[in-house]
Amino acid sequence: MAATGYALLIVLMPLAGFVVLGLAGRHHLKRSAGWLATALMSVSAAAALLLAWHYFFVQNALGRSLEPAEVFRFRWLSFSPSLYVDMGMHLDGLSVMMLVLVSTVSLLVHLYSVEYLRSEERYTSYFAFLQLFTFSMLGLVVSVNLFQIYFFWELVGVSSYLLIGFHYERPSAVSAAKKAFVVTRFADFGFLIGILIVGFSSTSFDLNTLFQTNCHVDAAREELFLGMSAITWGTLLMFMGGAGKSAMFPLHIWLPDAMEGPTPVSALIHAATMVVAGVFLVARLFPLYEVAWLTADVVTVIGLTSSLLAAIIACTQTDIKRVLAYSTMSQIGLMLFGLGLAAQGASREAGYVGSQFHLFTHGFFKALLFLAAGVVIHRVHSNEVSDMGGLRRTLPLTHLVFLIACLAISGIPPLSGFFSKETILLAAASHPFWYGLALLVSALTAFYMFRLYFLTFWNKPALPKSEPELPTASERLAYGFPLVVLAVATAVNGFIPFGLFVAPDGRPYPVHASAAAWLPPVGAALCGIAVAAWGYARASERPQELARRFGAFYSVAYRKFYIDELYAYITRRIIFGKVGRSAAWTDRQVVDGAVNQAGWLIQQWSLLMKCWQSGRLQGYAFWFFVGAGLLAVVLLLYSPN
């Protein structure tokens, strides 16, 4: 019973905050909205930690198999005895881990935002949206039903739209919010069809029923369309939704633009609430992905492609938040790569545990990177790295935590990123080609993160545009506390025996890696760091030289491989220009034309008829007599006798 209480508390606190702040906040809670929301979130986060303790240590003994538990369920829609939609809370290692991650990161982001957005006009709305965002993600991770996932999935989409477009007076923010919404919504179209296919072929939307009755295995054997089974089609289409939310190639175009949102929102989107939803989806439906042979390959390839692509683009960008955005895309790609490998079956446990472990550690260090970047941006009033430089003296704490996060994301032991990335690489070890590519991504990650680090905190100090304002005491607290907590989490999380908590089927999987397996990734990361230090630690001509060496490839990467332009070409020229215009012509000429022609015909006819209605009595009488006469003639001629 305790678990039910904790679980309900976790999810309902942000919902209550959203309702209260959304309804009453504008007039009554102008000043205290931030603290109220933070207080609610801290209750939620505390409940999440208690729930985790309860679930892992009281309900289950650590090191043994974890039993999934259902703490809450009610029937939302009922169509037939076998077809229904439930809402509820499903607890297993995965969902408890996500609850802890989401509520903790969200709490720290809330705390940070209390000061960061202090001067905003729509301070209370911001916190209301933030609470809604957190609630959506928390509801998503405990789903018991495919439709519950979809429901909260869309809520995540809508609240991210509200937050990315928070500065709606800026046209760029509006278009970024629209782009994020349209791209993810387009992907969700595939998701919905996937849900329907899976539900239809296995006659249930309920996750427990799906996994326990093994009907998905039977459904996977029968061919549905184009030689692929219903499960393959369903999981492929659902992965389309996941790729949209997780910003995987080729649906990643919204992610860099989403940097228009306030920086804490970026931290939340990238660390815990939105982009990891796709990874969570694949992990949650892992039994389905395992039996769909093609989808696992697609997930692997898309994951690695996105990872490599994003890493290359990140090396060329100059906007601090965009570099971080592409690094997120790269890391999420790695997670999906690991999950894909696991679903292929060869390294089932290592891939699954590694990707979830990486999701967990990445959540903390990516939130840390964004919040630290927020402090830097606040200081220099610019996102461009050229306006930064030499900040290690003026922002010592930020410098320290940023360095910790950079080391973690690069995979340097003993920080958390090393352990999680190492596990993913372990899963890839049996495929030399993919292992090589993943190593390359690893090296590139280290390079661009340290390029960013050196450009921001070392290098030549840029001339300040305006007099930097000194942080107040409350700002120090509100910025410093989340940064320190996240830095500690980043440093020590790697020592969690993660495989005991989250593993496929709940069976614990202790990760063992030999020192020989450690060497290549660490070596690759060190190479990346060394190159970054060589190029960017001091102001020099080396970066330009390096860029010139790569020539056209550099400029193509700088323009993000022209994918945005390709999309613009497809939408503007082909869809709007050709399809849209011909559809508009058809509408105007054929559809409207038919209606107009019909109207015109009736009009002409009535004009003709109008002449008869002269209003002259004798005219009518004349026609009456003519008619009567004609009738008489007809009767005379055709009478029977």
Next chain:
Amino acid sequence: MDVLNFLLITASGLFFIGVYGFLTRRNLLTMLISAELMLNGAALNLVAFNRYRWPEELDGLFLAVFIVAIAAAEAALLIAIVLRLYRNTRSVDVSDITELKH
């Protein structure tokens, strides 16, 4: 030419004189008289057929009496209308009466 034919020709003559008058005259009173002519032409037909075809029946005569009664009522009504119209428009010309259209 027997009497019946003579009567029928007379009746149709009356009727068509009435039609002609109704269609050509603009004066409402003249049109009223023309309408009476048409009615009487029809009534004469009925009487003639009754007398020379079915002398033992009385249907045609009754019908004719009805027509006379109705014609009297109709004439009274129409003359009242014409008088009202004349009061309002100072005219009994049918083409001047346009106010009832709407």
